[in-house]
Amino acid sequence: MTPFSRRAALGLLLAGAIAPRARAQEISAGSLRIAAPWTRAAGAGATGAGFMAIRNTGAEPDRLVAARTTAARVVELHTHIREGDVMRMRPVAAIELPAGREVRLQPGGLHLMLIGLAAPLRQGERVPLTLVFERAGEAQVELAVQAAGARGHGGGHGH
Numbered sequence: 001m002t003p004f005s006r007r008a009a010l011g012l013l014l015a016g017a018i019a020p021r022a023r024a025q026e027i028s029a030g031s032l033r034i035a036a037p038w039t040r041a042a043g044a045g046a047t048g049a050g051f052m053a054i055r056n057t058g059a060e061p062d063r064l065v066a067a068r069t070t071a072a073r074v075v076e077l078h079t080h081i082r083e084g085d086v087m088r089m090r091p092v093a094a095i096e097l098p099a100g101r102e103v104r105l106q107p108g109g110l111h112l113m114l115i116g117l118a119a120p121l122r123q124g125e126r127v128p129l130t131l132v133f134e135r136a137g138e139a140q141v142e143l144a145v146q147a148a149g150a151r152g153h154g155g156g157h158g159h
């Protein structure tokens with residue numbers, strides 16, 4: 001191999017190494033891994049819900065303390081509680097993310113509540129959303145809009 005072709009070959013090798021990779025399904029924020037964020041189709045002015053799985057791969061606990069999106073007037077953190085035979089939603093100040101654990105935001109459980117939608121959420125669209133964590137800081141995700149009655153992969157039970 002001539003010096004020139006060797007250099008050219010090395011150049012190709014380096015180019016391959018730094019080529020952009022396909023965008024990962026999972027979003028990282030510090031030691032947090034956020035997977036499969038989604039929401040349901042909903043009308044303007046209505047209320048939407050946000051779901052995802054958040055895995056804390058670190059040694060320290062973290063907390064989801066807030067979320068915001070231009071798509072809604074306000075985003076609340078909600079859980080479900082049982083009152084007699086009825087499941088009701090209740091705002092919580094934070095969602096705990098214990099070290100080494102995965103927490104699922106899913107129908108019938110913890111979720112984000114998108115209150116006062118600025119525009120309809122249409123199936124197939126993506127809704128940009130900012131998550132604010134106590135330790136890991138902020139993370140940008142996109143909620144994939146599924147059908148209005150979608151239950152997600154985890155099943156779960158209704159309100």
Ligand SMILES: [Cu+2]
Pocket residue numbers: 078079089090111112113
């Ligand atoms: Cu709710």
